[in-house]
Amino acid sequence: MSATVHKGGAPYYYVPGPSRHPMMAAFGLFFVILGAGQWVNGVNWGPYAVAFGLVWWLVVLKQWFGEAIRESESGLYSDRIDLSFRWSMAWFIFSEVMFFASFFGALYWARVHSVPALGNFENALLWPDFKAIWPSMQAGATASPAGTVEPFKIMGPWPIPTINTALLLTSGVTLTIAHHALRENLRGRCITFMWATVILGTVFLGVQGYEYYHAYVDLNLKLTSGIYGSTFFMLTGFHGMHVFVGMLMLLFITLRLQKGHFTPERHFGLEGAAWYWHFVDVVWLGLYIVVYWM
Structure with a gap:
């Protein structure tokens, strides 16, 4: 009621x-x-x-x-509802932290435990040509002795992932500028930098789409490319989905700003979207280091 x-x-x-x-x-x-x-x-x-x-x-x-x-x-x-929104968004982001922690954990377990275990003495008798080395640690260690995984090349950090890193970090800056502009009641400046953030997020998704095309066509790196391929696409793909959701949040907040919604005192809609976007930025930095550099 x-x-x-x-x-x-x-x-x-x-x-x-x-x-x-x-x-x-x-x-x-x-x-x-x-x-x-x-x-x-x-x-x-x-x-x-x-x-x-x-x-x-x-x-x-x-x-x-x-x-x-x-x-x-x-x-x-009222203020009570505002507080509920803040707690709800905080717990939602915490659930997303645990979601990505599970995938980072899977990557860690595969690299540190599963792949080395497959190179023990017993398995060496069954698969003498198997290289129990993570693909990024040695060139040529990407083919399956049984032929179930085609040879592929790994995705390095340059240039595509580094370009995307620069795009996301820049978007975090533009979003912070927009937030401070609204707090200072500079609505026009806020809207300008919000649109810049939305555009940067959209460009990120476009570059990631090209990265996937490059992986499939030029590197033969696919979702079926063993544990490396599956963890690569699961981590980067789910992150891309979160970027898409965050970009939609920011887009709708921007459209609301243009309609005159939010004030310098009450604008948790923008703040909540900003929390989510900064979380996505942090996850990407982890991906950039663990997936592309290590």
């Missing part, structure tokens, strides 16, 4: 009425996961299920977020 709104101010803690949005969003995600599972197994209708689920999910999110924006702009959100 919704909280009573007193004339002249926001309720102590606004509680919206029952909503259909969570159930409808879950319905769309069901088709995304179902279709993705069938797609990777070669089922023809898999891609169509993914597309249907994504479109459904995006339409629901547009309606859901639009409703939340209207509630915010109508003055229903």
